[in-house]
Amino acid sequence: MIKDIRIVSRRFNLPQSHTLEVARQHGAYRSIETLTERTPEGIIAAVEASGLRGKGGGGAPTGAKWRLMEGEFDGRPKYVVVNADESEPGTFKDGHILSKDPHLLIEGILLTCYALGAHDAYIYIRGEYYERQQILQHAIDEAYEAGILGQSIMGHDYRVDLTVHRGAGAYICGEKSALLESMEGKRGHPRLKPHQKEPEWYFGNPTLINNVETIATVPFIVTEGADAYRQYGTERSPGTLLFALSGHVNRPGVYEAPFGTSLMEYIEHYGGGIRNGGTLKAVIPGGASTPVLTADEAAQARLDYESMQGLGSALGTGGMIVMDESVDMVEALKNLMAFYHHESCGQCTPCREGTGWVDAILARILAREGNRDDLKKLLDISETMNGKTVCVFAPAASSVIDAMVQKFETEFLRYLDTGGAA
Amino acid sequence: MSTQSVTITVDGTPIEVNPDRMLLPELLDKGFSIPHFCYQESLGSDGNCRMCMVEIAGKKRPQISCDTPIVAGMEVRTRGESIEKVRRDILELELINHPVDCPICDQAGECSLQDYYMEYGLYQGKVDKKEKHHFDKHIDLGANVLHDQERCVLCQRCVRFCRDVTHTDELCVAGRGDHSYITTIPGETLHNAYAMNVTDLCPVGALTSKDFRFQQRVWFLATSPSVCHGCAKGCAIDIDHAKSKYHDDTIYRFRPRKNPEINGEFICDAGRLSYKETQTYLLRTCLAKEEILADAEALDRMKAILTEDEYPIVVLADANLYTEELAALQAFARTFHAQLYAPLEAYHDPAFGDDWLKSSQRAANAEGVKRLGIATEMPTLNDNTLVINVNHPDGHRTANRIDLLTHRPDENTERVPARLTLPIAPWVRSSGHLINEDGIEQYCEQVLRRNDPTPTLLERLAHFLDKGDDTILDNMETAL
Amino acid sequence: MSFTWTSAHRAELDALKERYPSPKALVLPALWKVQEQEGFLSLEGIEAVAELTGYSKAEVYGVATFYTMFHLQPQGTYTLQVCKTLSCALNGQGTILDHLKERLGIEVGETTPDGQFTLTQVECLGSCGTAPVMQVNDTLHEHLTPESVDTLLDTLSDKGGSL
């Protein structure tokens, strides 16, 4: 049976949890009050030892990423950027942190800045999160007034300034290098990958980017210790994640759970099962860029990186889209490909042209004007989109196409066999 | 090569390469054919077209060679079933929104896209025409540049040129995804003095020159290497010309010719368009005041004036003349005890100069003039001096004068009529050396075949110099 | 036409400049302020942003056209942004959209003749758990039903365009 574990969401249900007063009554900023007890190295070491993995979708080890920020870099300033672009369909967990416990995020940012020697931090928030941005900004204003942010954080001889940077409607700006391009005032075109391990660069200065939830996990690790975090989850996916449910479940929403939880148990326990007592057909496990799981696969799935990978999918952001037997999978894929078509930054050929072509072919299939070659064509284009582009947007789309077409081929064939030019 | 070269293996053959560069430029220099749109020698890599894929041993996926650093011992494959399929597939995607209208495209014959899809056997468009996106096909970007958005492959070379080379930033990619397009901000145009270079940079027919459009299919053109005479920079150019039946050999355009020491791969628009001046308003007849003379008659009269008149003689030479021509004028001056000047002040044009290529010294061989020790000031002249004006822009102030001119005098300038006027061929009809303002000497071939009987300056001068006397040649040798 | 920053915006931008390593970072914040002032991005507004940030006008134009929330044309008083992505589609966004089209008598991308409502479809609004959703200007409306949409439109129409 599932036991509730609340690390990041522990204050979510308190009335007025977003206010400084309530947050402080329930432990916010303790780690900053006692900052003198810690060294930057101590904080980095704790994050490293906790095994914390990035919660923006990639699951990269956070400690190792922080280590890339060590060094002098010719005295250039260091920056911390929090990724609150959250635009991956099916994903809405960061929004909960922003609106329910913004002070947890600010506390995490302070610790991160202090650990890495950064004095300026930014939160890049998607433009559509206007109301959530208002709440966040209010929390930041409160923190400034209380001397928690600013020239000397909670009286310590350390400055941290925090600025919210509003996006304007572009999923790709969640990709870290596109995000930085956007913050440099440019179009959100992802950058070419560096040839060696190095930090990100903001106007040529070393910069760390982490997801909202990743940073919001740091206070717990710092105050409770790496082992306290590691007691949850699995060996290789330690801790918890704010998983989310949407689609055909009775109680959609965001519920924190340890990595390794059984997917079906999670759906039952938190989601209250399939809507209207229906049967499960498929689950997209971690946001729209993870390959779909059939009901059979979902039955074996555990919510951790390794298990999902073992099933040929990915944990992604942990935002699950649950589909019952009423769903037409051709329409579902068309819906997702319309998204990819709309959101491709357009920089590289395979993605710019591939997403549009796939979208057009699916439209043709749905209009019953497709032919059997179209399925092969879809897989061919998908192959060209895989591993040949600047960023992993196109490969993600490719994996989504492959899984849908391969796992639900009969549904596609039904469109092609009843009419059409086959 | 400045650094130690290293050995890598390409398609089974070991080659020596410079490890400081990315793989693609090295492979291209070594003669490998690798399709590429966005990489461009002067603009560098951008990594957006994904065409330049090669296989690298040990890497699971093909890599874009324009962003692959060279490592000693690496094994590269540019040919073979699998990598060619990758390229073909990407090319096919590139073509799905492209009109493939080569028969009516100006770029046909010098289009990378066309070359590649012929090479990769994609001639028949695989996508339904009706599924293609339609964009604007005839956009006037200003500065003689026309844009066809449907043909654009979004390599961003044009944007990068205006951003990184001219720093004028008139162009941008607008829109997103497959609705992206190249544009200026509405209502504005290209406004830099080098804008037409984007028509050379564009790898397809998406940016074409309004000036050149539909004038000639490129495969009819002959190309001669030459040097622009627009200013003292002396940019290296290729001159494209063609002789069609019943027509004179005609110049259709100047294009930059690569010369890393002078102009890289670029020229200014003024220089580019100056080809027109080489074939319009040319002087073809000899005149005595208003009276038309036969060439032989004019020469006789000129000889007579030179030998019979008692006036001291001053020769005013155009500082655009080739070094050989200037040297010949020196010999001529010696023969007739004349003073030779090539006054440079007349060519000073501060409005023209900038901090890149364009020089405020508009004379192409001002440096050659100086090296030959020819006086560069304007002498005080009156009608007690006989002036032999060899195409000098300020040479028409006195009446006691013989003109040797390439062009018909501009009717708008106030001009004292010369006693005698003889045409000489423009620079594209002769050959010789120029020394640019940085002291770099270049040779200009004769570009045009003889269209009309107008002699070159050297041919004219030959009549006045003792055939046995090889002073001219001597002088030329010391000059060079 | 010309564009001048309101003094409040100008002051905010000046203060914001101190927060960044380069004024170039101000492109998005400044474009937002132009849109706030004008309701859309005029070319003059774009020019003002170019001047402020040191980018060229064309570059700022390229940026403005990249992001879907920036409008280069005036919009209706209320821009209805109906989420069309999967979780909302699974939960009846189609019904909501049809209802809106019928009630307003316009298609997606159009504005009602009185200039009140512009109907658009957008990708996932990050509120999949409360699907179907739509954002009206900057305000999110969740768990939509045809009835709740009617009530909402009634209230907005009553306000007669004042926000």
Ligand SMILES: Cc1cc2nc3c(=O)[nH]c(=O)nc-3n(C[C@H](O)[C@H](O)[C@H](O)COP(=O)(O)O)c2cc1C
């Ligand atoms: C297309 C694309 C979209 C992304 N969107 C987001 C996002 O909205 N939020 C996020 O935190 N990370 C997103 N990422 C991942 C980021 O690039 C980056 O890895 C992450 O922010 C790093 O933080 P983390 O290590 O804490 O997860 C996206 C990646 C890609 C390729």
Ligand code: SF4
């Ligand atoms: S893969 Fe797509 S989103 Fe990523 S850089 Fe290329 S075009 Fe842009």
Ligand code: SF4
């Ligand atoms: S117009 Fe030509 S140079 Fe410019 S992006 Fe398009 S294809 Fe490239």
Ligand code: SF4
């Ligand atoms: S800079 Fe001078 S030499 Fe070069 S192309 Fe222009 S006019 Fe000709």
Ligand code: FES
């Ligand atoms: S030339 Fe290498 S990606 Fe375009």
Ligand code: FES
């Ligand atoms: S799918 Fe509509 S809010 Fe996410």
